Amino acid sequence: xxxxxxxxxxxxxxxxxxxxxxxxxxxxxxxxxxxxxxxxxxxxxxxxxxxxxxxxxxxxxxxxxxxxxxxxxxxxxxxxxxxxxxxxxxxxxxxxxxxxxxxxxxxxxxxxxxxxxxxxxxxxxxxxxxxxxxxxxxxxxxxxxxxxxxxxxxxxxxxxxxxxxxxxxxxxxxxxxxxxxxxxx
Amino acid sequence: xxxxxxxxxxxxxxxxxxxxxxxxxxxxxxxxxxxxxxxxxxxxxxxxxxxxxxxxxxxxxxxxxxxxxxxxxxxxxxxxxxxxxxxxxxxxxxxxxxxxxxxxxxxxxxxxxxxxxxxxxxxxxxxxxxxxxxxxxxxxxx
Numbered sequence: 001x002x003x004x005x006x007x008x009x010x011x012x013x014x015x016x017x018x019x020x021x022x023x024x025x026x027x028x029x030x031x032x033x034x035x036x037x038x039x040x041x042x043x044x045x046x047x048x049x050x051x052x053x054x055x056x057x058x059x060x061x062x063x064x065x066x067x068x069x070x071x072x073x074x075x076x077x078x079x080x081x082x083x084x085x086x087x088x089x090x091x092x093x094x095x096x097x098x099x100x101x102x103x104x105x106x107x108x109x110x111x112x113x114x115x116x117x118x119x120x121x122x123x124x125x126x127x128x129x130x131x132x133x134x135x136x137x138x139x140x141x142x143x144x145x146x147x148x149x150x151x152x153x154x155x156x157x158x159x160x161x162x163x164x165x166x167x168x169x170x171x172x173x174x175x176x177x178x179x180x181x182x183x184x185x
Numbered sequence: 186x187x188x189x190x191x192x193x194x195x196x197x198x199x200x201x202x203x204x205x206x207x208x209x210x211x212x213x214x215x216x217x218x219x220x221x222x223x224x225x226x227x228x229x230x231x232x233x234x235x236x237x238x239x240x241x242x243x244x245x246x247x248x249x250x251x252x253x254x255x256x257x258x259x260x261x262x263x264x265x266x267x268x269x270x271x272x273x274x275x276x277x278x279x280x281x282x283x284x285x286x287x288x289x290x291x292x293x294x295x296x297x298x299x300x301x302x303x304x305x306x307x308x309x310x311x312x313x314x315x316x317x318x319x320x321x322x323x324x325x326x327x
Binding site: 034044117161164169175178179 | 246
């Protein structure tokens with residue numbers, strides 16, 4: 001029998017420093033964190049402030065990054081928690097600001113989709129339960145795998161799939177209604 | 186191509202599509218924007234993906250270093266100012282003059298310094314008196 005000798009690589013070659021991990025894993029997802037915060041808070045300045053706080057929080061805990069399986073899902077979970085903390089402390093402000101962002105309720109979905117498709121989608125999403133809305137955003141906008149969505153929202157894989165299917169069904173029903181309305185006119 | 190897109194759409198709405206298939210659908214609608222309701226839906230999703238903050242995020246590291254540097258700079262400026270004030274106060278020590286001529290000269294210089302300030306005020310008060318006189322004349326003429 002012949003013995004084979006392996007050379008164990010140095011720790012520095014295998015593992016990145018916490019600072020490098022922060023630069024390579026967290027900074028590139030800052031815009032994703034912002035969009036997710038915006039989908040919850042509906043207010044650009046608040047979403048920006050919340051994400052800035054999250055980045056500071058993650059920076060403080062950057063030593064944990066090497067032990068985390070999906071830093072992106074971790075960053076998204078921190079963003080979500082920070083958003084709901086913000087809503088708790090600024091409840092009144094959020095409600096009053098959301099009112100001003102709402103699309104004109106007199107417009108039908110058909111009229112709204114022709115005028116502003118983003119506002120139409122926003123209206124459909126607002127009618128969904130919170131959990132469905134979050135799953136939808138993480139999958140369609142941020143393109144996260146099911147497992148990462150489950151980790152971010154502390155849900156099981158099957159729950160994620162059910163939420164996404166229900167959100168899509170609701171959107172499809174709205175599209176079909178619009179198509180029927182367009183043909184009728 | 187059309188049949189492939191239809192197949193992907195069916196999978197998508199049934200909740201059976203993979204991330205790669207969804208990316209294929211998005212790429213198709215990005216290349217071929219449609220004004221039909223479903224095309225508008227995809228346009229809205231693609232638009233949502235492009236949302237970015239108006240102002241870039243500050244790196245948590247640089248911001249803390251900047252604030253540390255500004256605190257250090259403020260402390261240094263404060264210390265220098267304090268040293269200068271203390272040195273100036275020390276220089277203002279008492280002194281005695283034996284020669285009466287020299288004492289007279291020092292007193293004269295000090296009084297001249299005070300009176301120059303008073304004279305400045307005097308010129309302003311003269312101007313104010315002139316204005317008052319003119320105002321009185323105007324009111325008398327009325």
